[in-house]
Amino acid sequence: MGFISVxxxxxxxxxxxxxxxxxxxxATCGNGVDTQxxxxxxxxxxxxxxxxxxEAALERTRSRIEAAIGGTYGAGAPDAGGLHEADIRPLRLVHASHADMDKHVAEAHRGSVAAVMFNLGYLPGADQAVITEPASTLAALEAALRLLRPGGILTAVLYPGHPGGLEEAEAVAAWASSLxxxxxxxxxxxxxxxxxxxxxxxxxxKA
Incomplete structure (x- = not known):
């Protein structure tokens, strides 16, 4: 039967x-699977x-959401947000590093976010030299903790098998173990x- 996947x-x-x-x-929308x-x-x-x-990741995510709900993305710019005639209205695609996420989340949601998902590494089908890196990822994890409410969850899928991935995975694991x-x-x-x-x-x- 096997174990549930990561x-x-x-x-x-x-x-x-x-x-x-x-x-x-x-935190890393990629192809938009976790966003959906x-x-x-x-x-x-x-x-x-x-x-x-x-930008390619934001475009792929936009396309996935549009296909899933049959809507049309709102104002055009990736940072504009909004889905018209759709079930999922408050979607905001942000062209920025995950390390800066707390700068883009509305004041009303800071400290009350229920979940932050990270899927690290590189964008499938794109330049594999463009990867998430330890310094920005650790900053993003700290930002995510600030945004989360008590009882909220942070998940980070780590990929030690690609160049640079092992260093990032070990840095994230060390960060988590030292909390x-x-x-x-x-x-x-x-x-x-x-x-x-x-x-x-x-x-x-917890707090």
Whole structure:
């Protein structure tokens, strides 16, 4: 039968903690898979922020959401936000580093975000030299913790198998393991017999 996949585990942890109307963040939207998942969880009363430094990722995410809901994206600019005649209205695509996410999240949602999802590495089908990096990722994780509400969840899928991925994965794992327990509880989910297999780091914020 096998174990649940790393991506499946990340989604399970998020789904258990997110309700309709919540605010959520996709820190690395890529092809938009996690953005769509989050948008479906929070529904039309929720808020979804999706970040990426690559314009191609924002375009792919926009196309995926439009195809899923049959809507037309609003004002055209990636940072403008809004879906017309759609079930998922409060989607905001932001062309910015995930390290700066707290600068783009509305004041009303700071400290009340239910989930932040990271899927690190590179954009499939794009330039594999453009990857997430330890310094900006660690800054983004700290920003995510500030945005989360108590009981909120942070998930980060790590890819040690590509150039630069091992260093980033180890930095994230070290960051998670060093978190003070009163602030949050951290876990790793991985296949320990496959050193290069993707794995999950997750943090549930306590306070």
């Amino acid at each position: 991506l499946g585990m990340a989604r399970r942890l998020v789904k258990e903690r997110v309700s309709p109307g919540d605010a959520v963040v996709d 998942f989050l948008a479906e969880l929070v529904g039309p009363r929720g808020a979804v922020y999706a970040f990426d430094i690559q 003070p327990q009163p602030l949050g509880q951290a876990m790793l989910y991985r296949l320990i017999q496959k050193a290069e297999a993707p794995y999950l780091a997750a943090v549930e914020k």
